[in-house]
Amino acid sequence: MKRSWSIDRKFWPLLITVSLFVLLYIYGIIQYRGFSSPQVFFNLLVDNAFLMITSIGMTFVILSGGIDLSVGAVIAFTGVLSAWLLNHFGLSPAIVIPLMLLMGVVFGATMGAIIEFFKVQPFIVTLAGMFFARGMSFVISTQAQTISDPFYRTIGLYRIHLWGKSFISANVVIVAIVLIAAIYLAHFTRFGRTVYAIGGNEQSALLMGLPVRRTKILIYTLNGFCSTLAGVVFSIYMLSGHGLYVSGLELDAIASVVIGGTQLTGGVGYVIGTVFGVLIQGLIQTIIMFQGTLSSWWTKIAVGALTLIFIGVQSIIYSSKRKRMASAQRVATATTTAPAAPATAGD
Amino acid sequence: MQTNELLVMQGIHKTFPGVHALAAVDFTLRAGEIHALMGENGAGKSTLIKVLTGVEHHDAGHILLNGSEINAKSPHHAQSLGISTVYQEVNLCTNLSVAENILLGREPRRAGSIDWGAMNARARELLTWLDVDVxxxxxxxxxxxxVQQMVAISRALDIDAKVLILDEPTSSLTTLETEKLFAVLRRLKEQGIGIIFITHFLNQVYAVADRITVLRNGKLVGTYDAKALPRYQLVELMIGRELEELEDLGGLKKHFEPAPGQAPVLEAKNLGQVGTLEPLNIKLYAGEVLGMAGLLGSGRTETANLLFGVDDADSGTLAVGGKVEPNPGPLASIQRxxxxxxxxxxADGVVxxxxxRENIVLALQASRGWFxxxxxxxxxxxxxxxxxxxxISTPGPEQLMKNLSGGNQQKVILARWLATEPDVLILDEPTRGIDVGTKAEIQKLVLSLANEGKGCIFISSELDEVLRTSHRVMIMRDRKLVAELQGEDMNEQSIMEAIAGTGVSTEDTAAAAPQHAVAAGSAR
Amino acid sequence: MNDNTGWWARLRRTGIFWPLVALSLVFLFNLIFSPQFFRLEIKDGHLFGSLVDVLNRGSPLMLVAIGMTAVIATAGVDLSVGAVIAISAATVTVLIGSVTGESQTPMWIAILAALGASLLAGAWNGLLVSRARIQPMVATLVLMVAGRGIAQLITNGQIITIYYEPFFFIGGGYLLGLPFPVFIVAGVFAFAWFMTRRTAIGLFIESVGTNASSSFHSGINEKNIKLVIYAFCGLCAGFAGLIISSNLKSADANNAGLQIELDGILAVVIGGTLMSGGRFSLAGSILGALLVQSVSTTIYSLGVPPEVVQVVKAVVVLTVVLLYSDVVKNGLDKLSQRQGVPS
Structure with a gap:
């Protein structure tokens, strides 16, 4: 029964993702001068830190078979609200940042509770959440607001030098912490395993006596937290807040998760895959930038297309797996019935 | 009375709107026995199990576990009481590891985080005991x-199950795997666990069960020692007879014999699908009712699905009115x-x-196209x-379908097909879950349709009903057409023998089946 | 009122009763707080006033609501309507061009091209949903975002302003004293109504949306129905895009039809079509769209900043969806049963 030589099929999408990243990177190095500079890679991390954090949160949502369309709007709202609180009330970042994170927790928990208690499709609840958060940003300010708080500026402009001239920002450190925490959460806690179980088969999870309801609300709470954290990181990165920022980011986050090998229907996937999903998107953007003549709008189209391709690849891997199981069962039943007949006849 | 009674269910009643699913059912499970629960679809087996495991709640009656009354609120609650179920469609999370599926919710932890080493070791230990090496x-x-089944059993054992329920566990296992499962069951039995075993494979019941309880139409037929109950009698108990409850069909059933040279209205040659149905031949003549008997899972529904093009056959041809069409979908089938x-x-009929009104014209409109x-x-x-x-008892044609009773819904679906004025009508269990009066009406309708010159295929698990309506009967067993009977050969005993696989040798009938005309000749 | 068979009872049973009540409440509110809402004037033979304004401004939403109704009835959803509006607007303006007084392409070709592009976009959604079996929400989300990218490509990232007078008639012209967009809505509505109520398509949509398996067993080609419906929804958004670009005399790929998805869903849900699919009411959705538009107009006329409107709408959508949810419905049923016992 042991087939240790073969790779479990659940790793395939992840392998495809990592290979795609490596191939794209090699392509960039061959094609464009200056692409091989390590800073190109580190800029992927610096420029996409906020996307990584929110995509990691989204990974849990999608692993459980749900969806959250509100993340982009929440990031924008966090930026606007913190800029407003910092600028107009002179509040200390020590108050503003925890406040933002608390808001994310409350916002996510509310959406999760509505989804769970009223049995409403997640997309409609989070779509309303998205419009609510975007609207609130404009209620606070229709203009972009610059953040002049010294703490934000210091953190935002701080460079952590690695070797040579390459550097990363403080935000990347936050991403690293979030990533480690998320991997621990996903693989070493009951909460994480319950998320996987719900995504695999919610009915079974219920029959196994797992706390399905509580976990689902917690997933949206966690994602609310991640999107406000991403919002904080984003405002540190941009040093300004505006309701129009990061429009359409929900697709970027969902795309990162799907390109990262997580199955859209839930149950299969890895947090680390999502990181590569983000990196691939960043890489596409960088290549388009290096190319110079292509419009940056190709990024959105390429990401959309890639998402669909990955959904397609997943369904092929998934359905061939099912077919294989089905044919195995057919053979099995054929062999059951054949010897059974004479046995009964002789009775 | 034995003293080692582990589980006692007394006078269990359960009604669903319009259906008396369980009526005063008694059931006793001893510690260290394998108890087979038998009955056809709708007999009440699954309702009884659902009541026991807390999926449904009984209206009246008592359930005693080890002498004290229990009332499971949910499957999880039942589990914690010591009643575990392994379902036919194994209820596991297939995306998770074997170890997790056994120990999810009870994972060994160290300093708050899951101790994977200990977890895998514990899982290995449990599976080794069951002689599974994965x-x-x-x-x-x-x-x-x-293997999945063994994993589910391990999970049950780790929760310290006293009662283990196996719902159709062998329906997709090989002979070898089944043997292995039975060996495990016997070992569990020695441990003093009571096992409730639900299956429709008769030989497996006799291979492993100590006692058999038979249910029919929500009522207890009886509990018997397996050794003292001949196979033939078991089939009779399961299928039963309801003749006295039904009014006479009023001479609607006439003798039928295809006219010399009459071409069949429907003819299947070697029609089959790998794994679900072995290739079979069917000839149906206009004006004839062809019954199809067999236990649940014997391939009746699979045959119907292939005939109507719901599933695509991978071997053979199907001619309707002499015309063959490869892989027609339902729409093409309606048009034929x-x-x-x-x-x-x-799931597949009611909208x-x-x-x-809309439900009735649906198929007719579909065949006429969009415009x-x-x-x-x-x-x-x-x-x-x-x-x-x-x-059809409804306030009017504008009544919503969901507000009708089951019997009337069935009539509406029949009406949907009659409206298309078909040449051949395939009816799969058209009288299931329907009161006796409506049953008789539908049977009459089938016969009068045949008298009008339509061909009918009538599938039913109620033998009696098949006999009353059909001119000829095909008998299915183990996804195979095993016999075809008509005239004087077509009686309760011969059909039951064919279903049970006793009496007539399987090989003979299988070989004879394709040559329907020859068989018919020899019968006379 | 014991008149159970009269028009009143019949009206109460139809799906459009509640939207009508809500619309009346909004009108009543206006009657009390801002009576000028009802003032109608005739200037240069054209009708002016807030009511006409609601009809005029609400036209794109009504068009989107018509398409969205059909999609939601098949148990799907289309989040890409706003992006399709942007594509349509971008196509028509690019083809007409920014030259004063003349069109680079014959106007009818530009219009047909815009509608064709929208139809294609919708058909693309339909293919993904019906053939590739991707959840409608995800399939259309891809176009919701990528579609704006496509619109940007068409306009080359510019906000294109047009100066071709005849095109302005589509969004700003008057016919028989009424704004021209109203006639477009009427035409599309009549077409949709005819197609769903005078052919079998409406029956098939409702059947597929209620029980896809039963429909398949009855010979209905569920895939083709879905494909056609999503394509039609794209076409409706295309018409809306024409009106919007003509109104603004420009195409802004970023902002044309922004966030109209939620308004469209809101209009459909208010109109009595369930998010889970099945029965639908085109007239109800039109009323729903008018309701959404009059609420917006009313809030604007009270001097509330437009930003707040969006927040209010989000809350309203959620409330309406919750009111229609099974949990609340069952709860209300139980309440009314309990009250019904003593009487």
Whole structure:
């Protein structure tokens, strides 16, 4: 029964993702001068830190078979609200940042509770959440607001030098912490395993006596937290807040998760895959930038297309797996019935 | 009275709207026995199990476990009481590892985080005891159903089960796997666990069960020692006879014999699908009712699905009115003059949010296409005609389908097909879950349709019903056509013997089946 | 009122009763707080006033609501309507061009091209949903975002302003004293109504949306129905895009039809079509769209900043969806049963 030589099929999408990243990177190095500079890679991390954090949160949502369309709007709202609180009330970042994170927790928990208690499709609840958060940003300010708080500026402009001239920002450190925490959460806690179980088969999870309801609300709470954290990181990165920022980011986050090998229907996937999903998107953007003549709008189209391709690849891997199981069962039943007949006849 | 009674269910009643699913059912399970629960679809087996495991709640009666009354609120609660179930469609999370599926919710932890080493070791230990050698770190979905079943059993054992319920566990296992499962069951029995075993494979019941309880139509037929109950008698107990409850069919059933040179209206040659149905031959003549008997899972519904093009056959041909068409979908089948009442009325037949009128014209309209719209007045006319003809009890054609009783819904679906004026009507369990009066009406209808010159295939698990309506009977067993009987050969005993696989040698009938005409000749 | 068979009872049973009540409440509110809402004037033979304004401004939403109704009835959803509006607007303006007084392409070709592009976009959604079996929400989300990218490509990232007078008639012209967009809505509505109520398509949509398996067993080609419906929804958004670009005399790929998805869903849900699919009411959705538009107009006329409107709408959508949810419905049923016992 042991087939240790073969790779479990659940790793395939992840392998495809990592290979795609490596191939794209090699392509960039061959094609464009200056692409091989390590800073190109580190800029992927610096420029996409906020996307990584929110995509990691989204990974849990999608692993459980749900969806959250509100993340982009929440990031924008966090930026606007913190800029407003910092600028107009002179509040200390020590108050503003925890406040933002608390808001994310409350916002996510509310959406999760509505989804769970009223049995409403997640997309409609989070779509309303998205419009609510975007609207609130404009209620606070229709203009972009610059953040002049010294703490934000210091953190935002701080460079952590690695070797040579390459550097990363403080935000990347936050991403690293979030990533480690998320991997621990996903693989070493009951909460994480319950998320996987719900995504695999919610009915079974219920029959196994797992706390399905509580976990689902917690997933949206966690994602609310991640999107406000991403919002904080984003405002540190941009040093300004505006309701129009990061429009359409929900697709970027969902795309990162799907390109990262997580199955859209839930149950299969890895947090680390999502990181590569983000990196691939960043890489596409960088290549388009290096190319110079292509419009940056190709990024959105390429990401959309890639998402669909990955959904397609997943369904092929998934359905061939099912077919294989089905044919195995057919053979099995054929062999059951054949010897059974004479046995009964002789009775 | 034995003293080692582990589980006692007394006078269990359960009603669903319009159906008395369980009526005063008693059931006793001893510690250290394997108890087979038998009965056809709708007999009440699954309701009894659902009541026991807390999926449903009984209206009256008592359940005692080790002498004290229990009332499981949920499957999880039942589990914590010591009652575990392994379902037919194994309820595992196939995306998770073997070890997790055994220990999810009870994972060994160290300083708050899951101790994977201890977890895998514990899982390995449990599976080794069951004599299963797998890599517990791999996804359960990578393993065949037999292993999944063992994983589910391990989970039950780790929760310290006293009662283990196995719901159709062998329906997708090989002989070898089944043997292995039985060996495990015998070992569990020695440990003093009571096992309730549900299956429709008769030989397996006799291979492993100590006692047999038979249910029929929500009532207890009896509990018997397996050794003292001959196989033939078991089939009779399961299928039963309801003749006295039904009124006479009033001479509607006439002798039928195809006219010399008459071409069959439907002819299947070697029609089959790998794994679900072995290739079979069917000839159906206009004016004939062809019954199809067999236990659940014997291939009846699979045959119907292939005939109507719901599934694509991978071998053989199907001619309707002499014309062969490869892989027709339902639409093409309707246009060729077929009609099909599927087995699962609720999932595949009823369109609840639409009106009775719309449900009736649905197939007719589908066959006419998108733009050849039936005038609403014409629709109402057809609906009214059908309501009158089939005596559908509804306030009117604009009543919503979901507000009708099961029997009337079934009549509406029959009406849907009659409206298309088909040449051949395939009816899969058209009388299931329907009161006796409506049953008789539907049987009469089938016969009068045949008298009008339509061909009918009538599938039913109630033998008695098949005998009353059919001119000829095909008998299915183990996804195979095993016999075809007519005339004087067609009686309760011969059919039951064929279903049970006793009496007639399997090989003979299988060989004779294709040559229907020859068999018919020899019968006379 | 014992008149159970009269028009009143019949009206109460139809799906459009509640939207009508809500619309009346909004009108009543205006009657009390801002009576000028009802003032109608005739200037240069054209009708002016807030009511006409609601009809005029609400036209794109009504068009989107018509398409969205059909999609939601098949148990799907289309989040890409706003992006399709942007594509349509971008196509038509690019083809007409920014030259004063003349069009680079014959106007009818530009219009047909815009509608064709929208139809294609919708058909693409339909293919993904019906053939590739991707959840409608995800399939259309891809176009919701990528579609704006496509619109940007068409306009080359510019906000294109047009100066071709005849094109302005589509969004700003008057016919028989009424704004021209109203006639477009009427035309599309009549077409949709005819197609769904005078052919079998409406029956098939409702059947597929209620029980896809039963429909398949009855010979209905569920895939083709879905494909056609999504394509039609794209076409409706295309018409809306024409009106919007003509009104603004420009195409802004970023902002044309922004966030109209939620308004469209809101209009459909208010109109009595369930998010879970099945029965639908085109007239109800039109009323729903008018309701959404009059609420917006009313809030604007009270001097509330437009930003707040969006927040209010989000809350309203959620409330309406919750009111229609099974949990609340069952709860209300139980309440009314309990009250019904003593009487």
């Amino acid at each position: 890599d517990v770190r791999r996804s359960v979905g990578e393993y065949p159903v037999a 003059g077929l009609g099909y009442c599927p087995e699962d009325r609720k 609840g949010a639409l009106t009775v 050849n719209y039936l005038d609403p007045r014409k629709q109402t006319e057809i609906a009214n005609k059908m309501i009158q003809m089939l005596q």
